[in-house]
Amino acid sequence: MKPKINNAVGPQVRDRKPKKQRLLPALGAVSVLGGLQAATQFFAYTFNYQDNLGGHINHVYAPWSILSWASDWYSIYPDEFMRSGSIGMVVTTVGLLGVAIAKVVTSNSSKASEYLHGSARWAEKKDIQAAGLLPRERTALEVVTGKDAPTSTGVYVGGWEDKDGKFYYLRHNGPEHVLTYAPTRSGKGVGLVVPTLLSWPQSTVITDLKGELWALTAGWRQKHAKNKVLRFEPASSNGGVCWNPLDEIRIGTEYEVGDVQNLATLIVDPDGKGMDSHWQKTSYALLVGVILHALYKAKNEGTPASLPVVDAMLADPERDTGELWMEMATYGHVDGQNHPAVGSAARDMMDRPEEEGGSVLSTAKSYLALYRDPVVARNVSKSEFRIKDLMNHDDPVSLYIVTQPNDKARLRPLVRVLTNMIIRLLADEMSFEKGRPVAHYKHRLLAMLDEFPSLGKLEILQESLAFVAGYGIKCYLICQDLNQLKSRETGYGPDETITSNCHVQNAYPPNRIETAEHLSRLTGQTTVVKEQITTSGRRTSAMLGQVSRTIQEVQRPLLTPDECLRMPGPTKNAAGDIEKAGDMVIYVAGYPAVYGKQPLYFKDPVFQARASVDAPKLSDKLRIVAEPEGEGVTI
Incomplete structure (x- = not known):
């Protein structure tokens, strides 16, 4: 017999064993047994078996009794056995004839191939459990030993209703990252972000527009999740925490120049579009030298070092810039010797024509204009927490990066600097023991980045998604739609790798056909x-x-683009508040897509109680800084 071609793809198809045809062989066996039974009963009837009182015995004998009787008595009653055998043969022949007819009918009947063009289907409960979004059922051993049923933990990625209408929260606790597509005012905050922040017990970094997430979640995280809650709002002087990017430079080590270069790149490329112009590149080189000079002066003389100080050095009205270049070229930075990077930057400026040097200087100062705001300058003049504290403090730390809508655009460079440093400094060390990675952190970190494409292209974020999970960092990235993510101007371009590195993707009903087509392709063909x-x-x-x-x-397609666009969204009242949840789709790599239901935290009494805990009036501070130029002491 020619072997069947091995062309099955996908676990639900490959694991599907072909159905064996058992009905027709069973009918054949029944026909043979029926013939033996008929022969046996006819033989018993022929001899008119009676009981001891003379009554007829109404007894059903075993089908094979005729065979044992023939072995004992055939020589005495040959005619009776022949008649009984004939009756049995007729019954068997009729039965087998019926089996043959059934075989012909089934062979000539058409059969549809349910996987001919594709095998996509919606996930069932066992698929969702296998994907790790729902706790599995207790095994028999766990029931016997009295162990509790496994519980689901981690971030909230959606909800799901079974056939009986019972609602389940879907949560993911693995190291893999999550990417969400959700238009503005679609309910992603009340459905995904707030429930996650009201349940995630470890450290987290949150981009919080307008401070709503701080108001709803900081109280519970501080009082019940035992987190240190930090509110970094650079444009506000009301109880926030201060942070100086220059304090994160590892001055005096082999990493100092690289750290300063990374910082200067973010300063002169505030939108992440790359340094294409001559003035960007030359001002970048200048800023590297000036920042290093300010850091070494702070180390040697105790003077303050911050971005406002760097701006003041370049824009000092009482000092000619030539004096600054000369100071940088002659200052004893390291053991009385001039630092080569600082001296080179100063020599470049002295060698330039006056007009070109003035243009380079004015370009560099334009990138530091943000730090002339006295409120911003005060908030970046000292560090009341350090990046390493997020994962290595005694308690978990929750950092809320708050930017009001009016300040969002001008604060973008500073938020980019902070986000970049968080990823770069927390994913810099890994060691192995017995072939396994060893954690160098006390707490996992969840990066909850809402509207992350609005920060501009952060190359470090795109590149690090492939490896930061090994350092205990889990990213939860939220964007409005695929166009925002793939935009050439403000996003990561059509060749982005963020979608490739996010194991879980979930989506609310989209507004753009491009996003709907992407979700349709993710769902698959059926x-x-x-x-x-x-x-x-x-x-x-x-x-x-x-x-x-x-x-x-x-x-x-299991979900066509048109059907995706017409997925029911949340029902809202006249004031625009959500009253009823809409539908959503959840994708986990390697498993069937889940057609789910949006969760709503205010419909759950537990979440409602947690959100009602008042947020603190003042931010926690992890370090006490005696003076702006002080180093700070960890508490």
């Missing part, structure tokens, strides 16, 4: 069996002339 009926003959006649039925397999 096979639909279509029956076509053709009739012939007059409709007024007693019987139609002919009716033919044709079965045809048709390919279609």
Whole structure:
């Protein structure tokens, strides 16, 4: 027999064993047993078996009794056995004939291939449990030993209703990252972000527009999750925490120049579009030298070092810039010797023509204009926490990066600097023991970045998604739609790798056809069996002339772009508040897509109680800084 071609793809198809035809062999066996039973009963009837009182015995004998009787008595009653055998042969023949007819009918019947064009389907409960979004059922051993049922933990990625209408929260606790597509005012905050922040017990970094997440979640995280809650709002002087980017430079080590270069790149490229112009590149080189000079002066003389100080050095009205270049070229930075990077930057400026040097200087100062705001300058003049504290403090730390809508655009460079440093400084060390990585942190970190494409292209974020999970960092990235993510101007371009590195993707009903097409492709192709009926003959006649039925397999997306666009969204009242949750789709790599339901934290009494805990009036501070130029002491 020719072996069947191995062309099955996908676990739900490959693991599907072909059905063995058991009905027809069973009917054949029944036919043989029926013939033996008929022969046995006829033989017993022929001899008119009676009991001891003379009554007839109404007894059913075993089918094979005729065989044992023939072995004992055939020589005495040959005619009776022949008649009984004939009866049995007739019954067996009729049964086997029926089996043969059934075999012919089934062989000539058409069968549809349910996986001909694709095998996509919606996930069932066992699929969701296998994907790790729902706790599995207790095993028999766990029931016997009295162990509790496994519970689901981690970030909230959606909800799901079973056939009985029971609602389940879907949570993911693995190291893999999550990417969400959700338009503005679609309910992603109340459905995904707030429930996650009201349950995630470890450290987290949150981009918080308008401070809503601080108001709803900081109180519970501080009082019940035992987190240190930090509110970094650079444009506000009301109880926030201060942070100086220059304090994160590892001055005096082999990493100092690289750290300063990374910082200067973010300063002169505030939108992440790359340094294409001559003035950007030259001002970048200048800023590297000036920042290093300010840091070494702070180290040697105790003077303050911050971005406002760097701006003041370049824009000092009482000092000619030539004096600054000379100071940088002659200052004893390291053991009385001039630092080569600082001296080179100063020499470049002295060698330039006056007009070009003035243009380079004015370009560099334009990138530092943000730090002339006294409120921003005060908030970046000292560090009341350090980046390493997020994962290595005694208690978990929750950092809320708050930017009001009016200040969002001008604060973007500073937020980019902070986000970049968080990723770069917390994913810099890994060691192995017995072939396994060893954690160098006390707490995992969740990076909850809402509207992250609005920060501009952060190359470090795109590149680090492939490896930061090994350092205990889990990213939860939220964007409005695929266009925002793939934008050439403000996003990561059509060749982005963020979608490739996010194991879980979930989506609310989209507004753009490009996002709907992407979600449709993620869902996959399925096979639909279509029956076509053709009739012939007059409709007024007693019987139609002919009716033919044709079965045809048709390919279609499990979720078409049109159906994706028309997924029911949340129901809102006249004030715009959500009253009823809408639908959503959740994708986990390697598993069928989940057609889910949006969770709403205010419909859950537990979340409602947690959100009601008042947020603190003042931010926690992890370090006490006696003076702006002080180093700070960890508490």
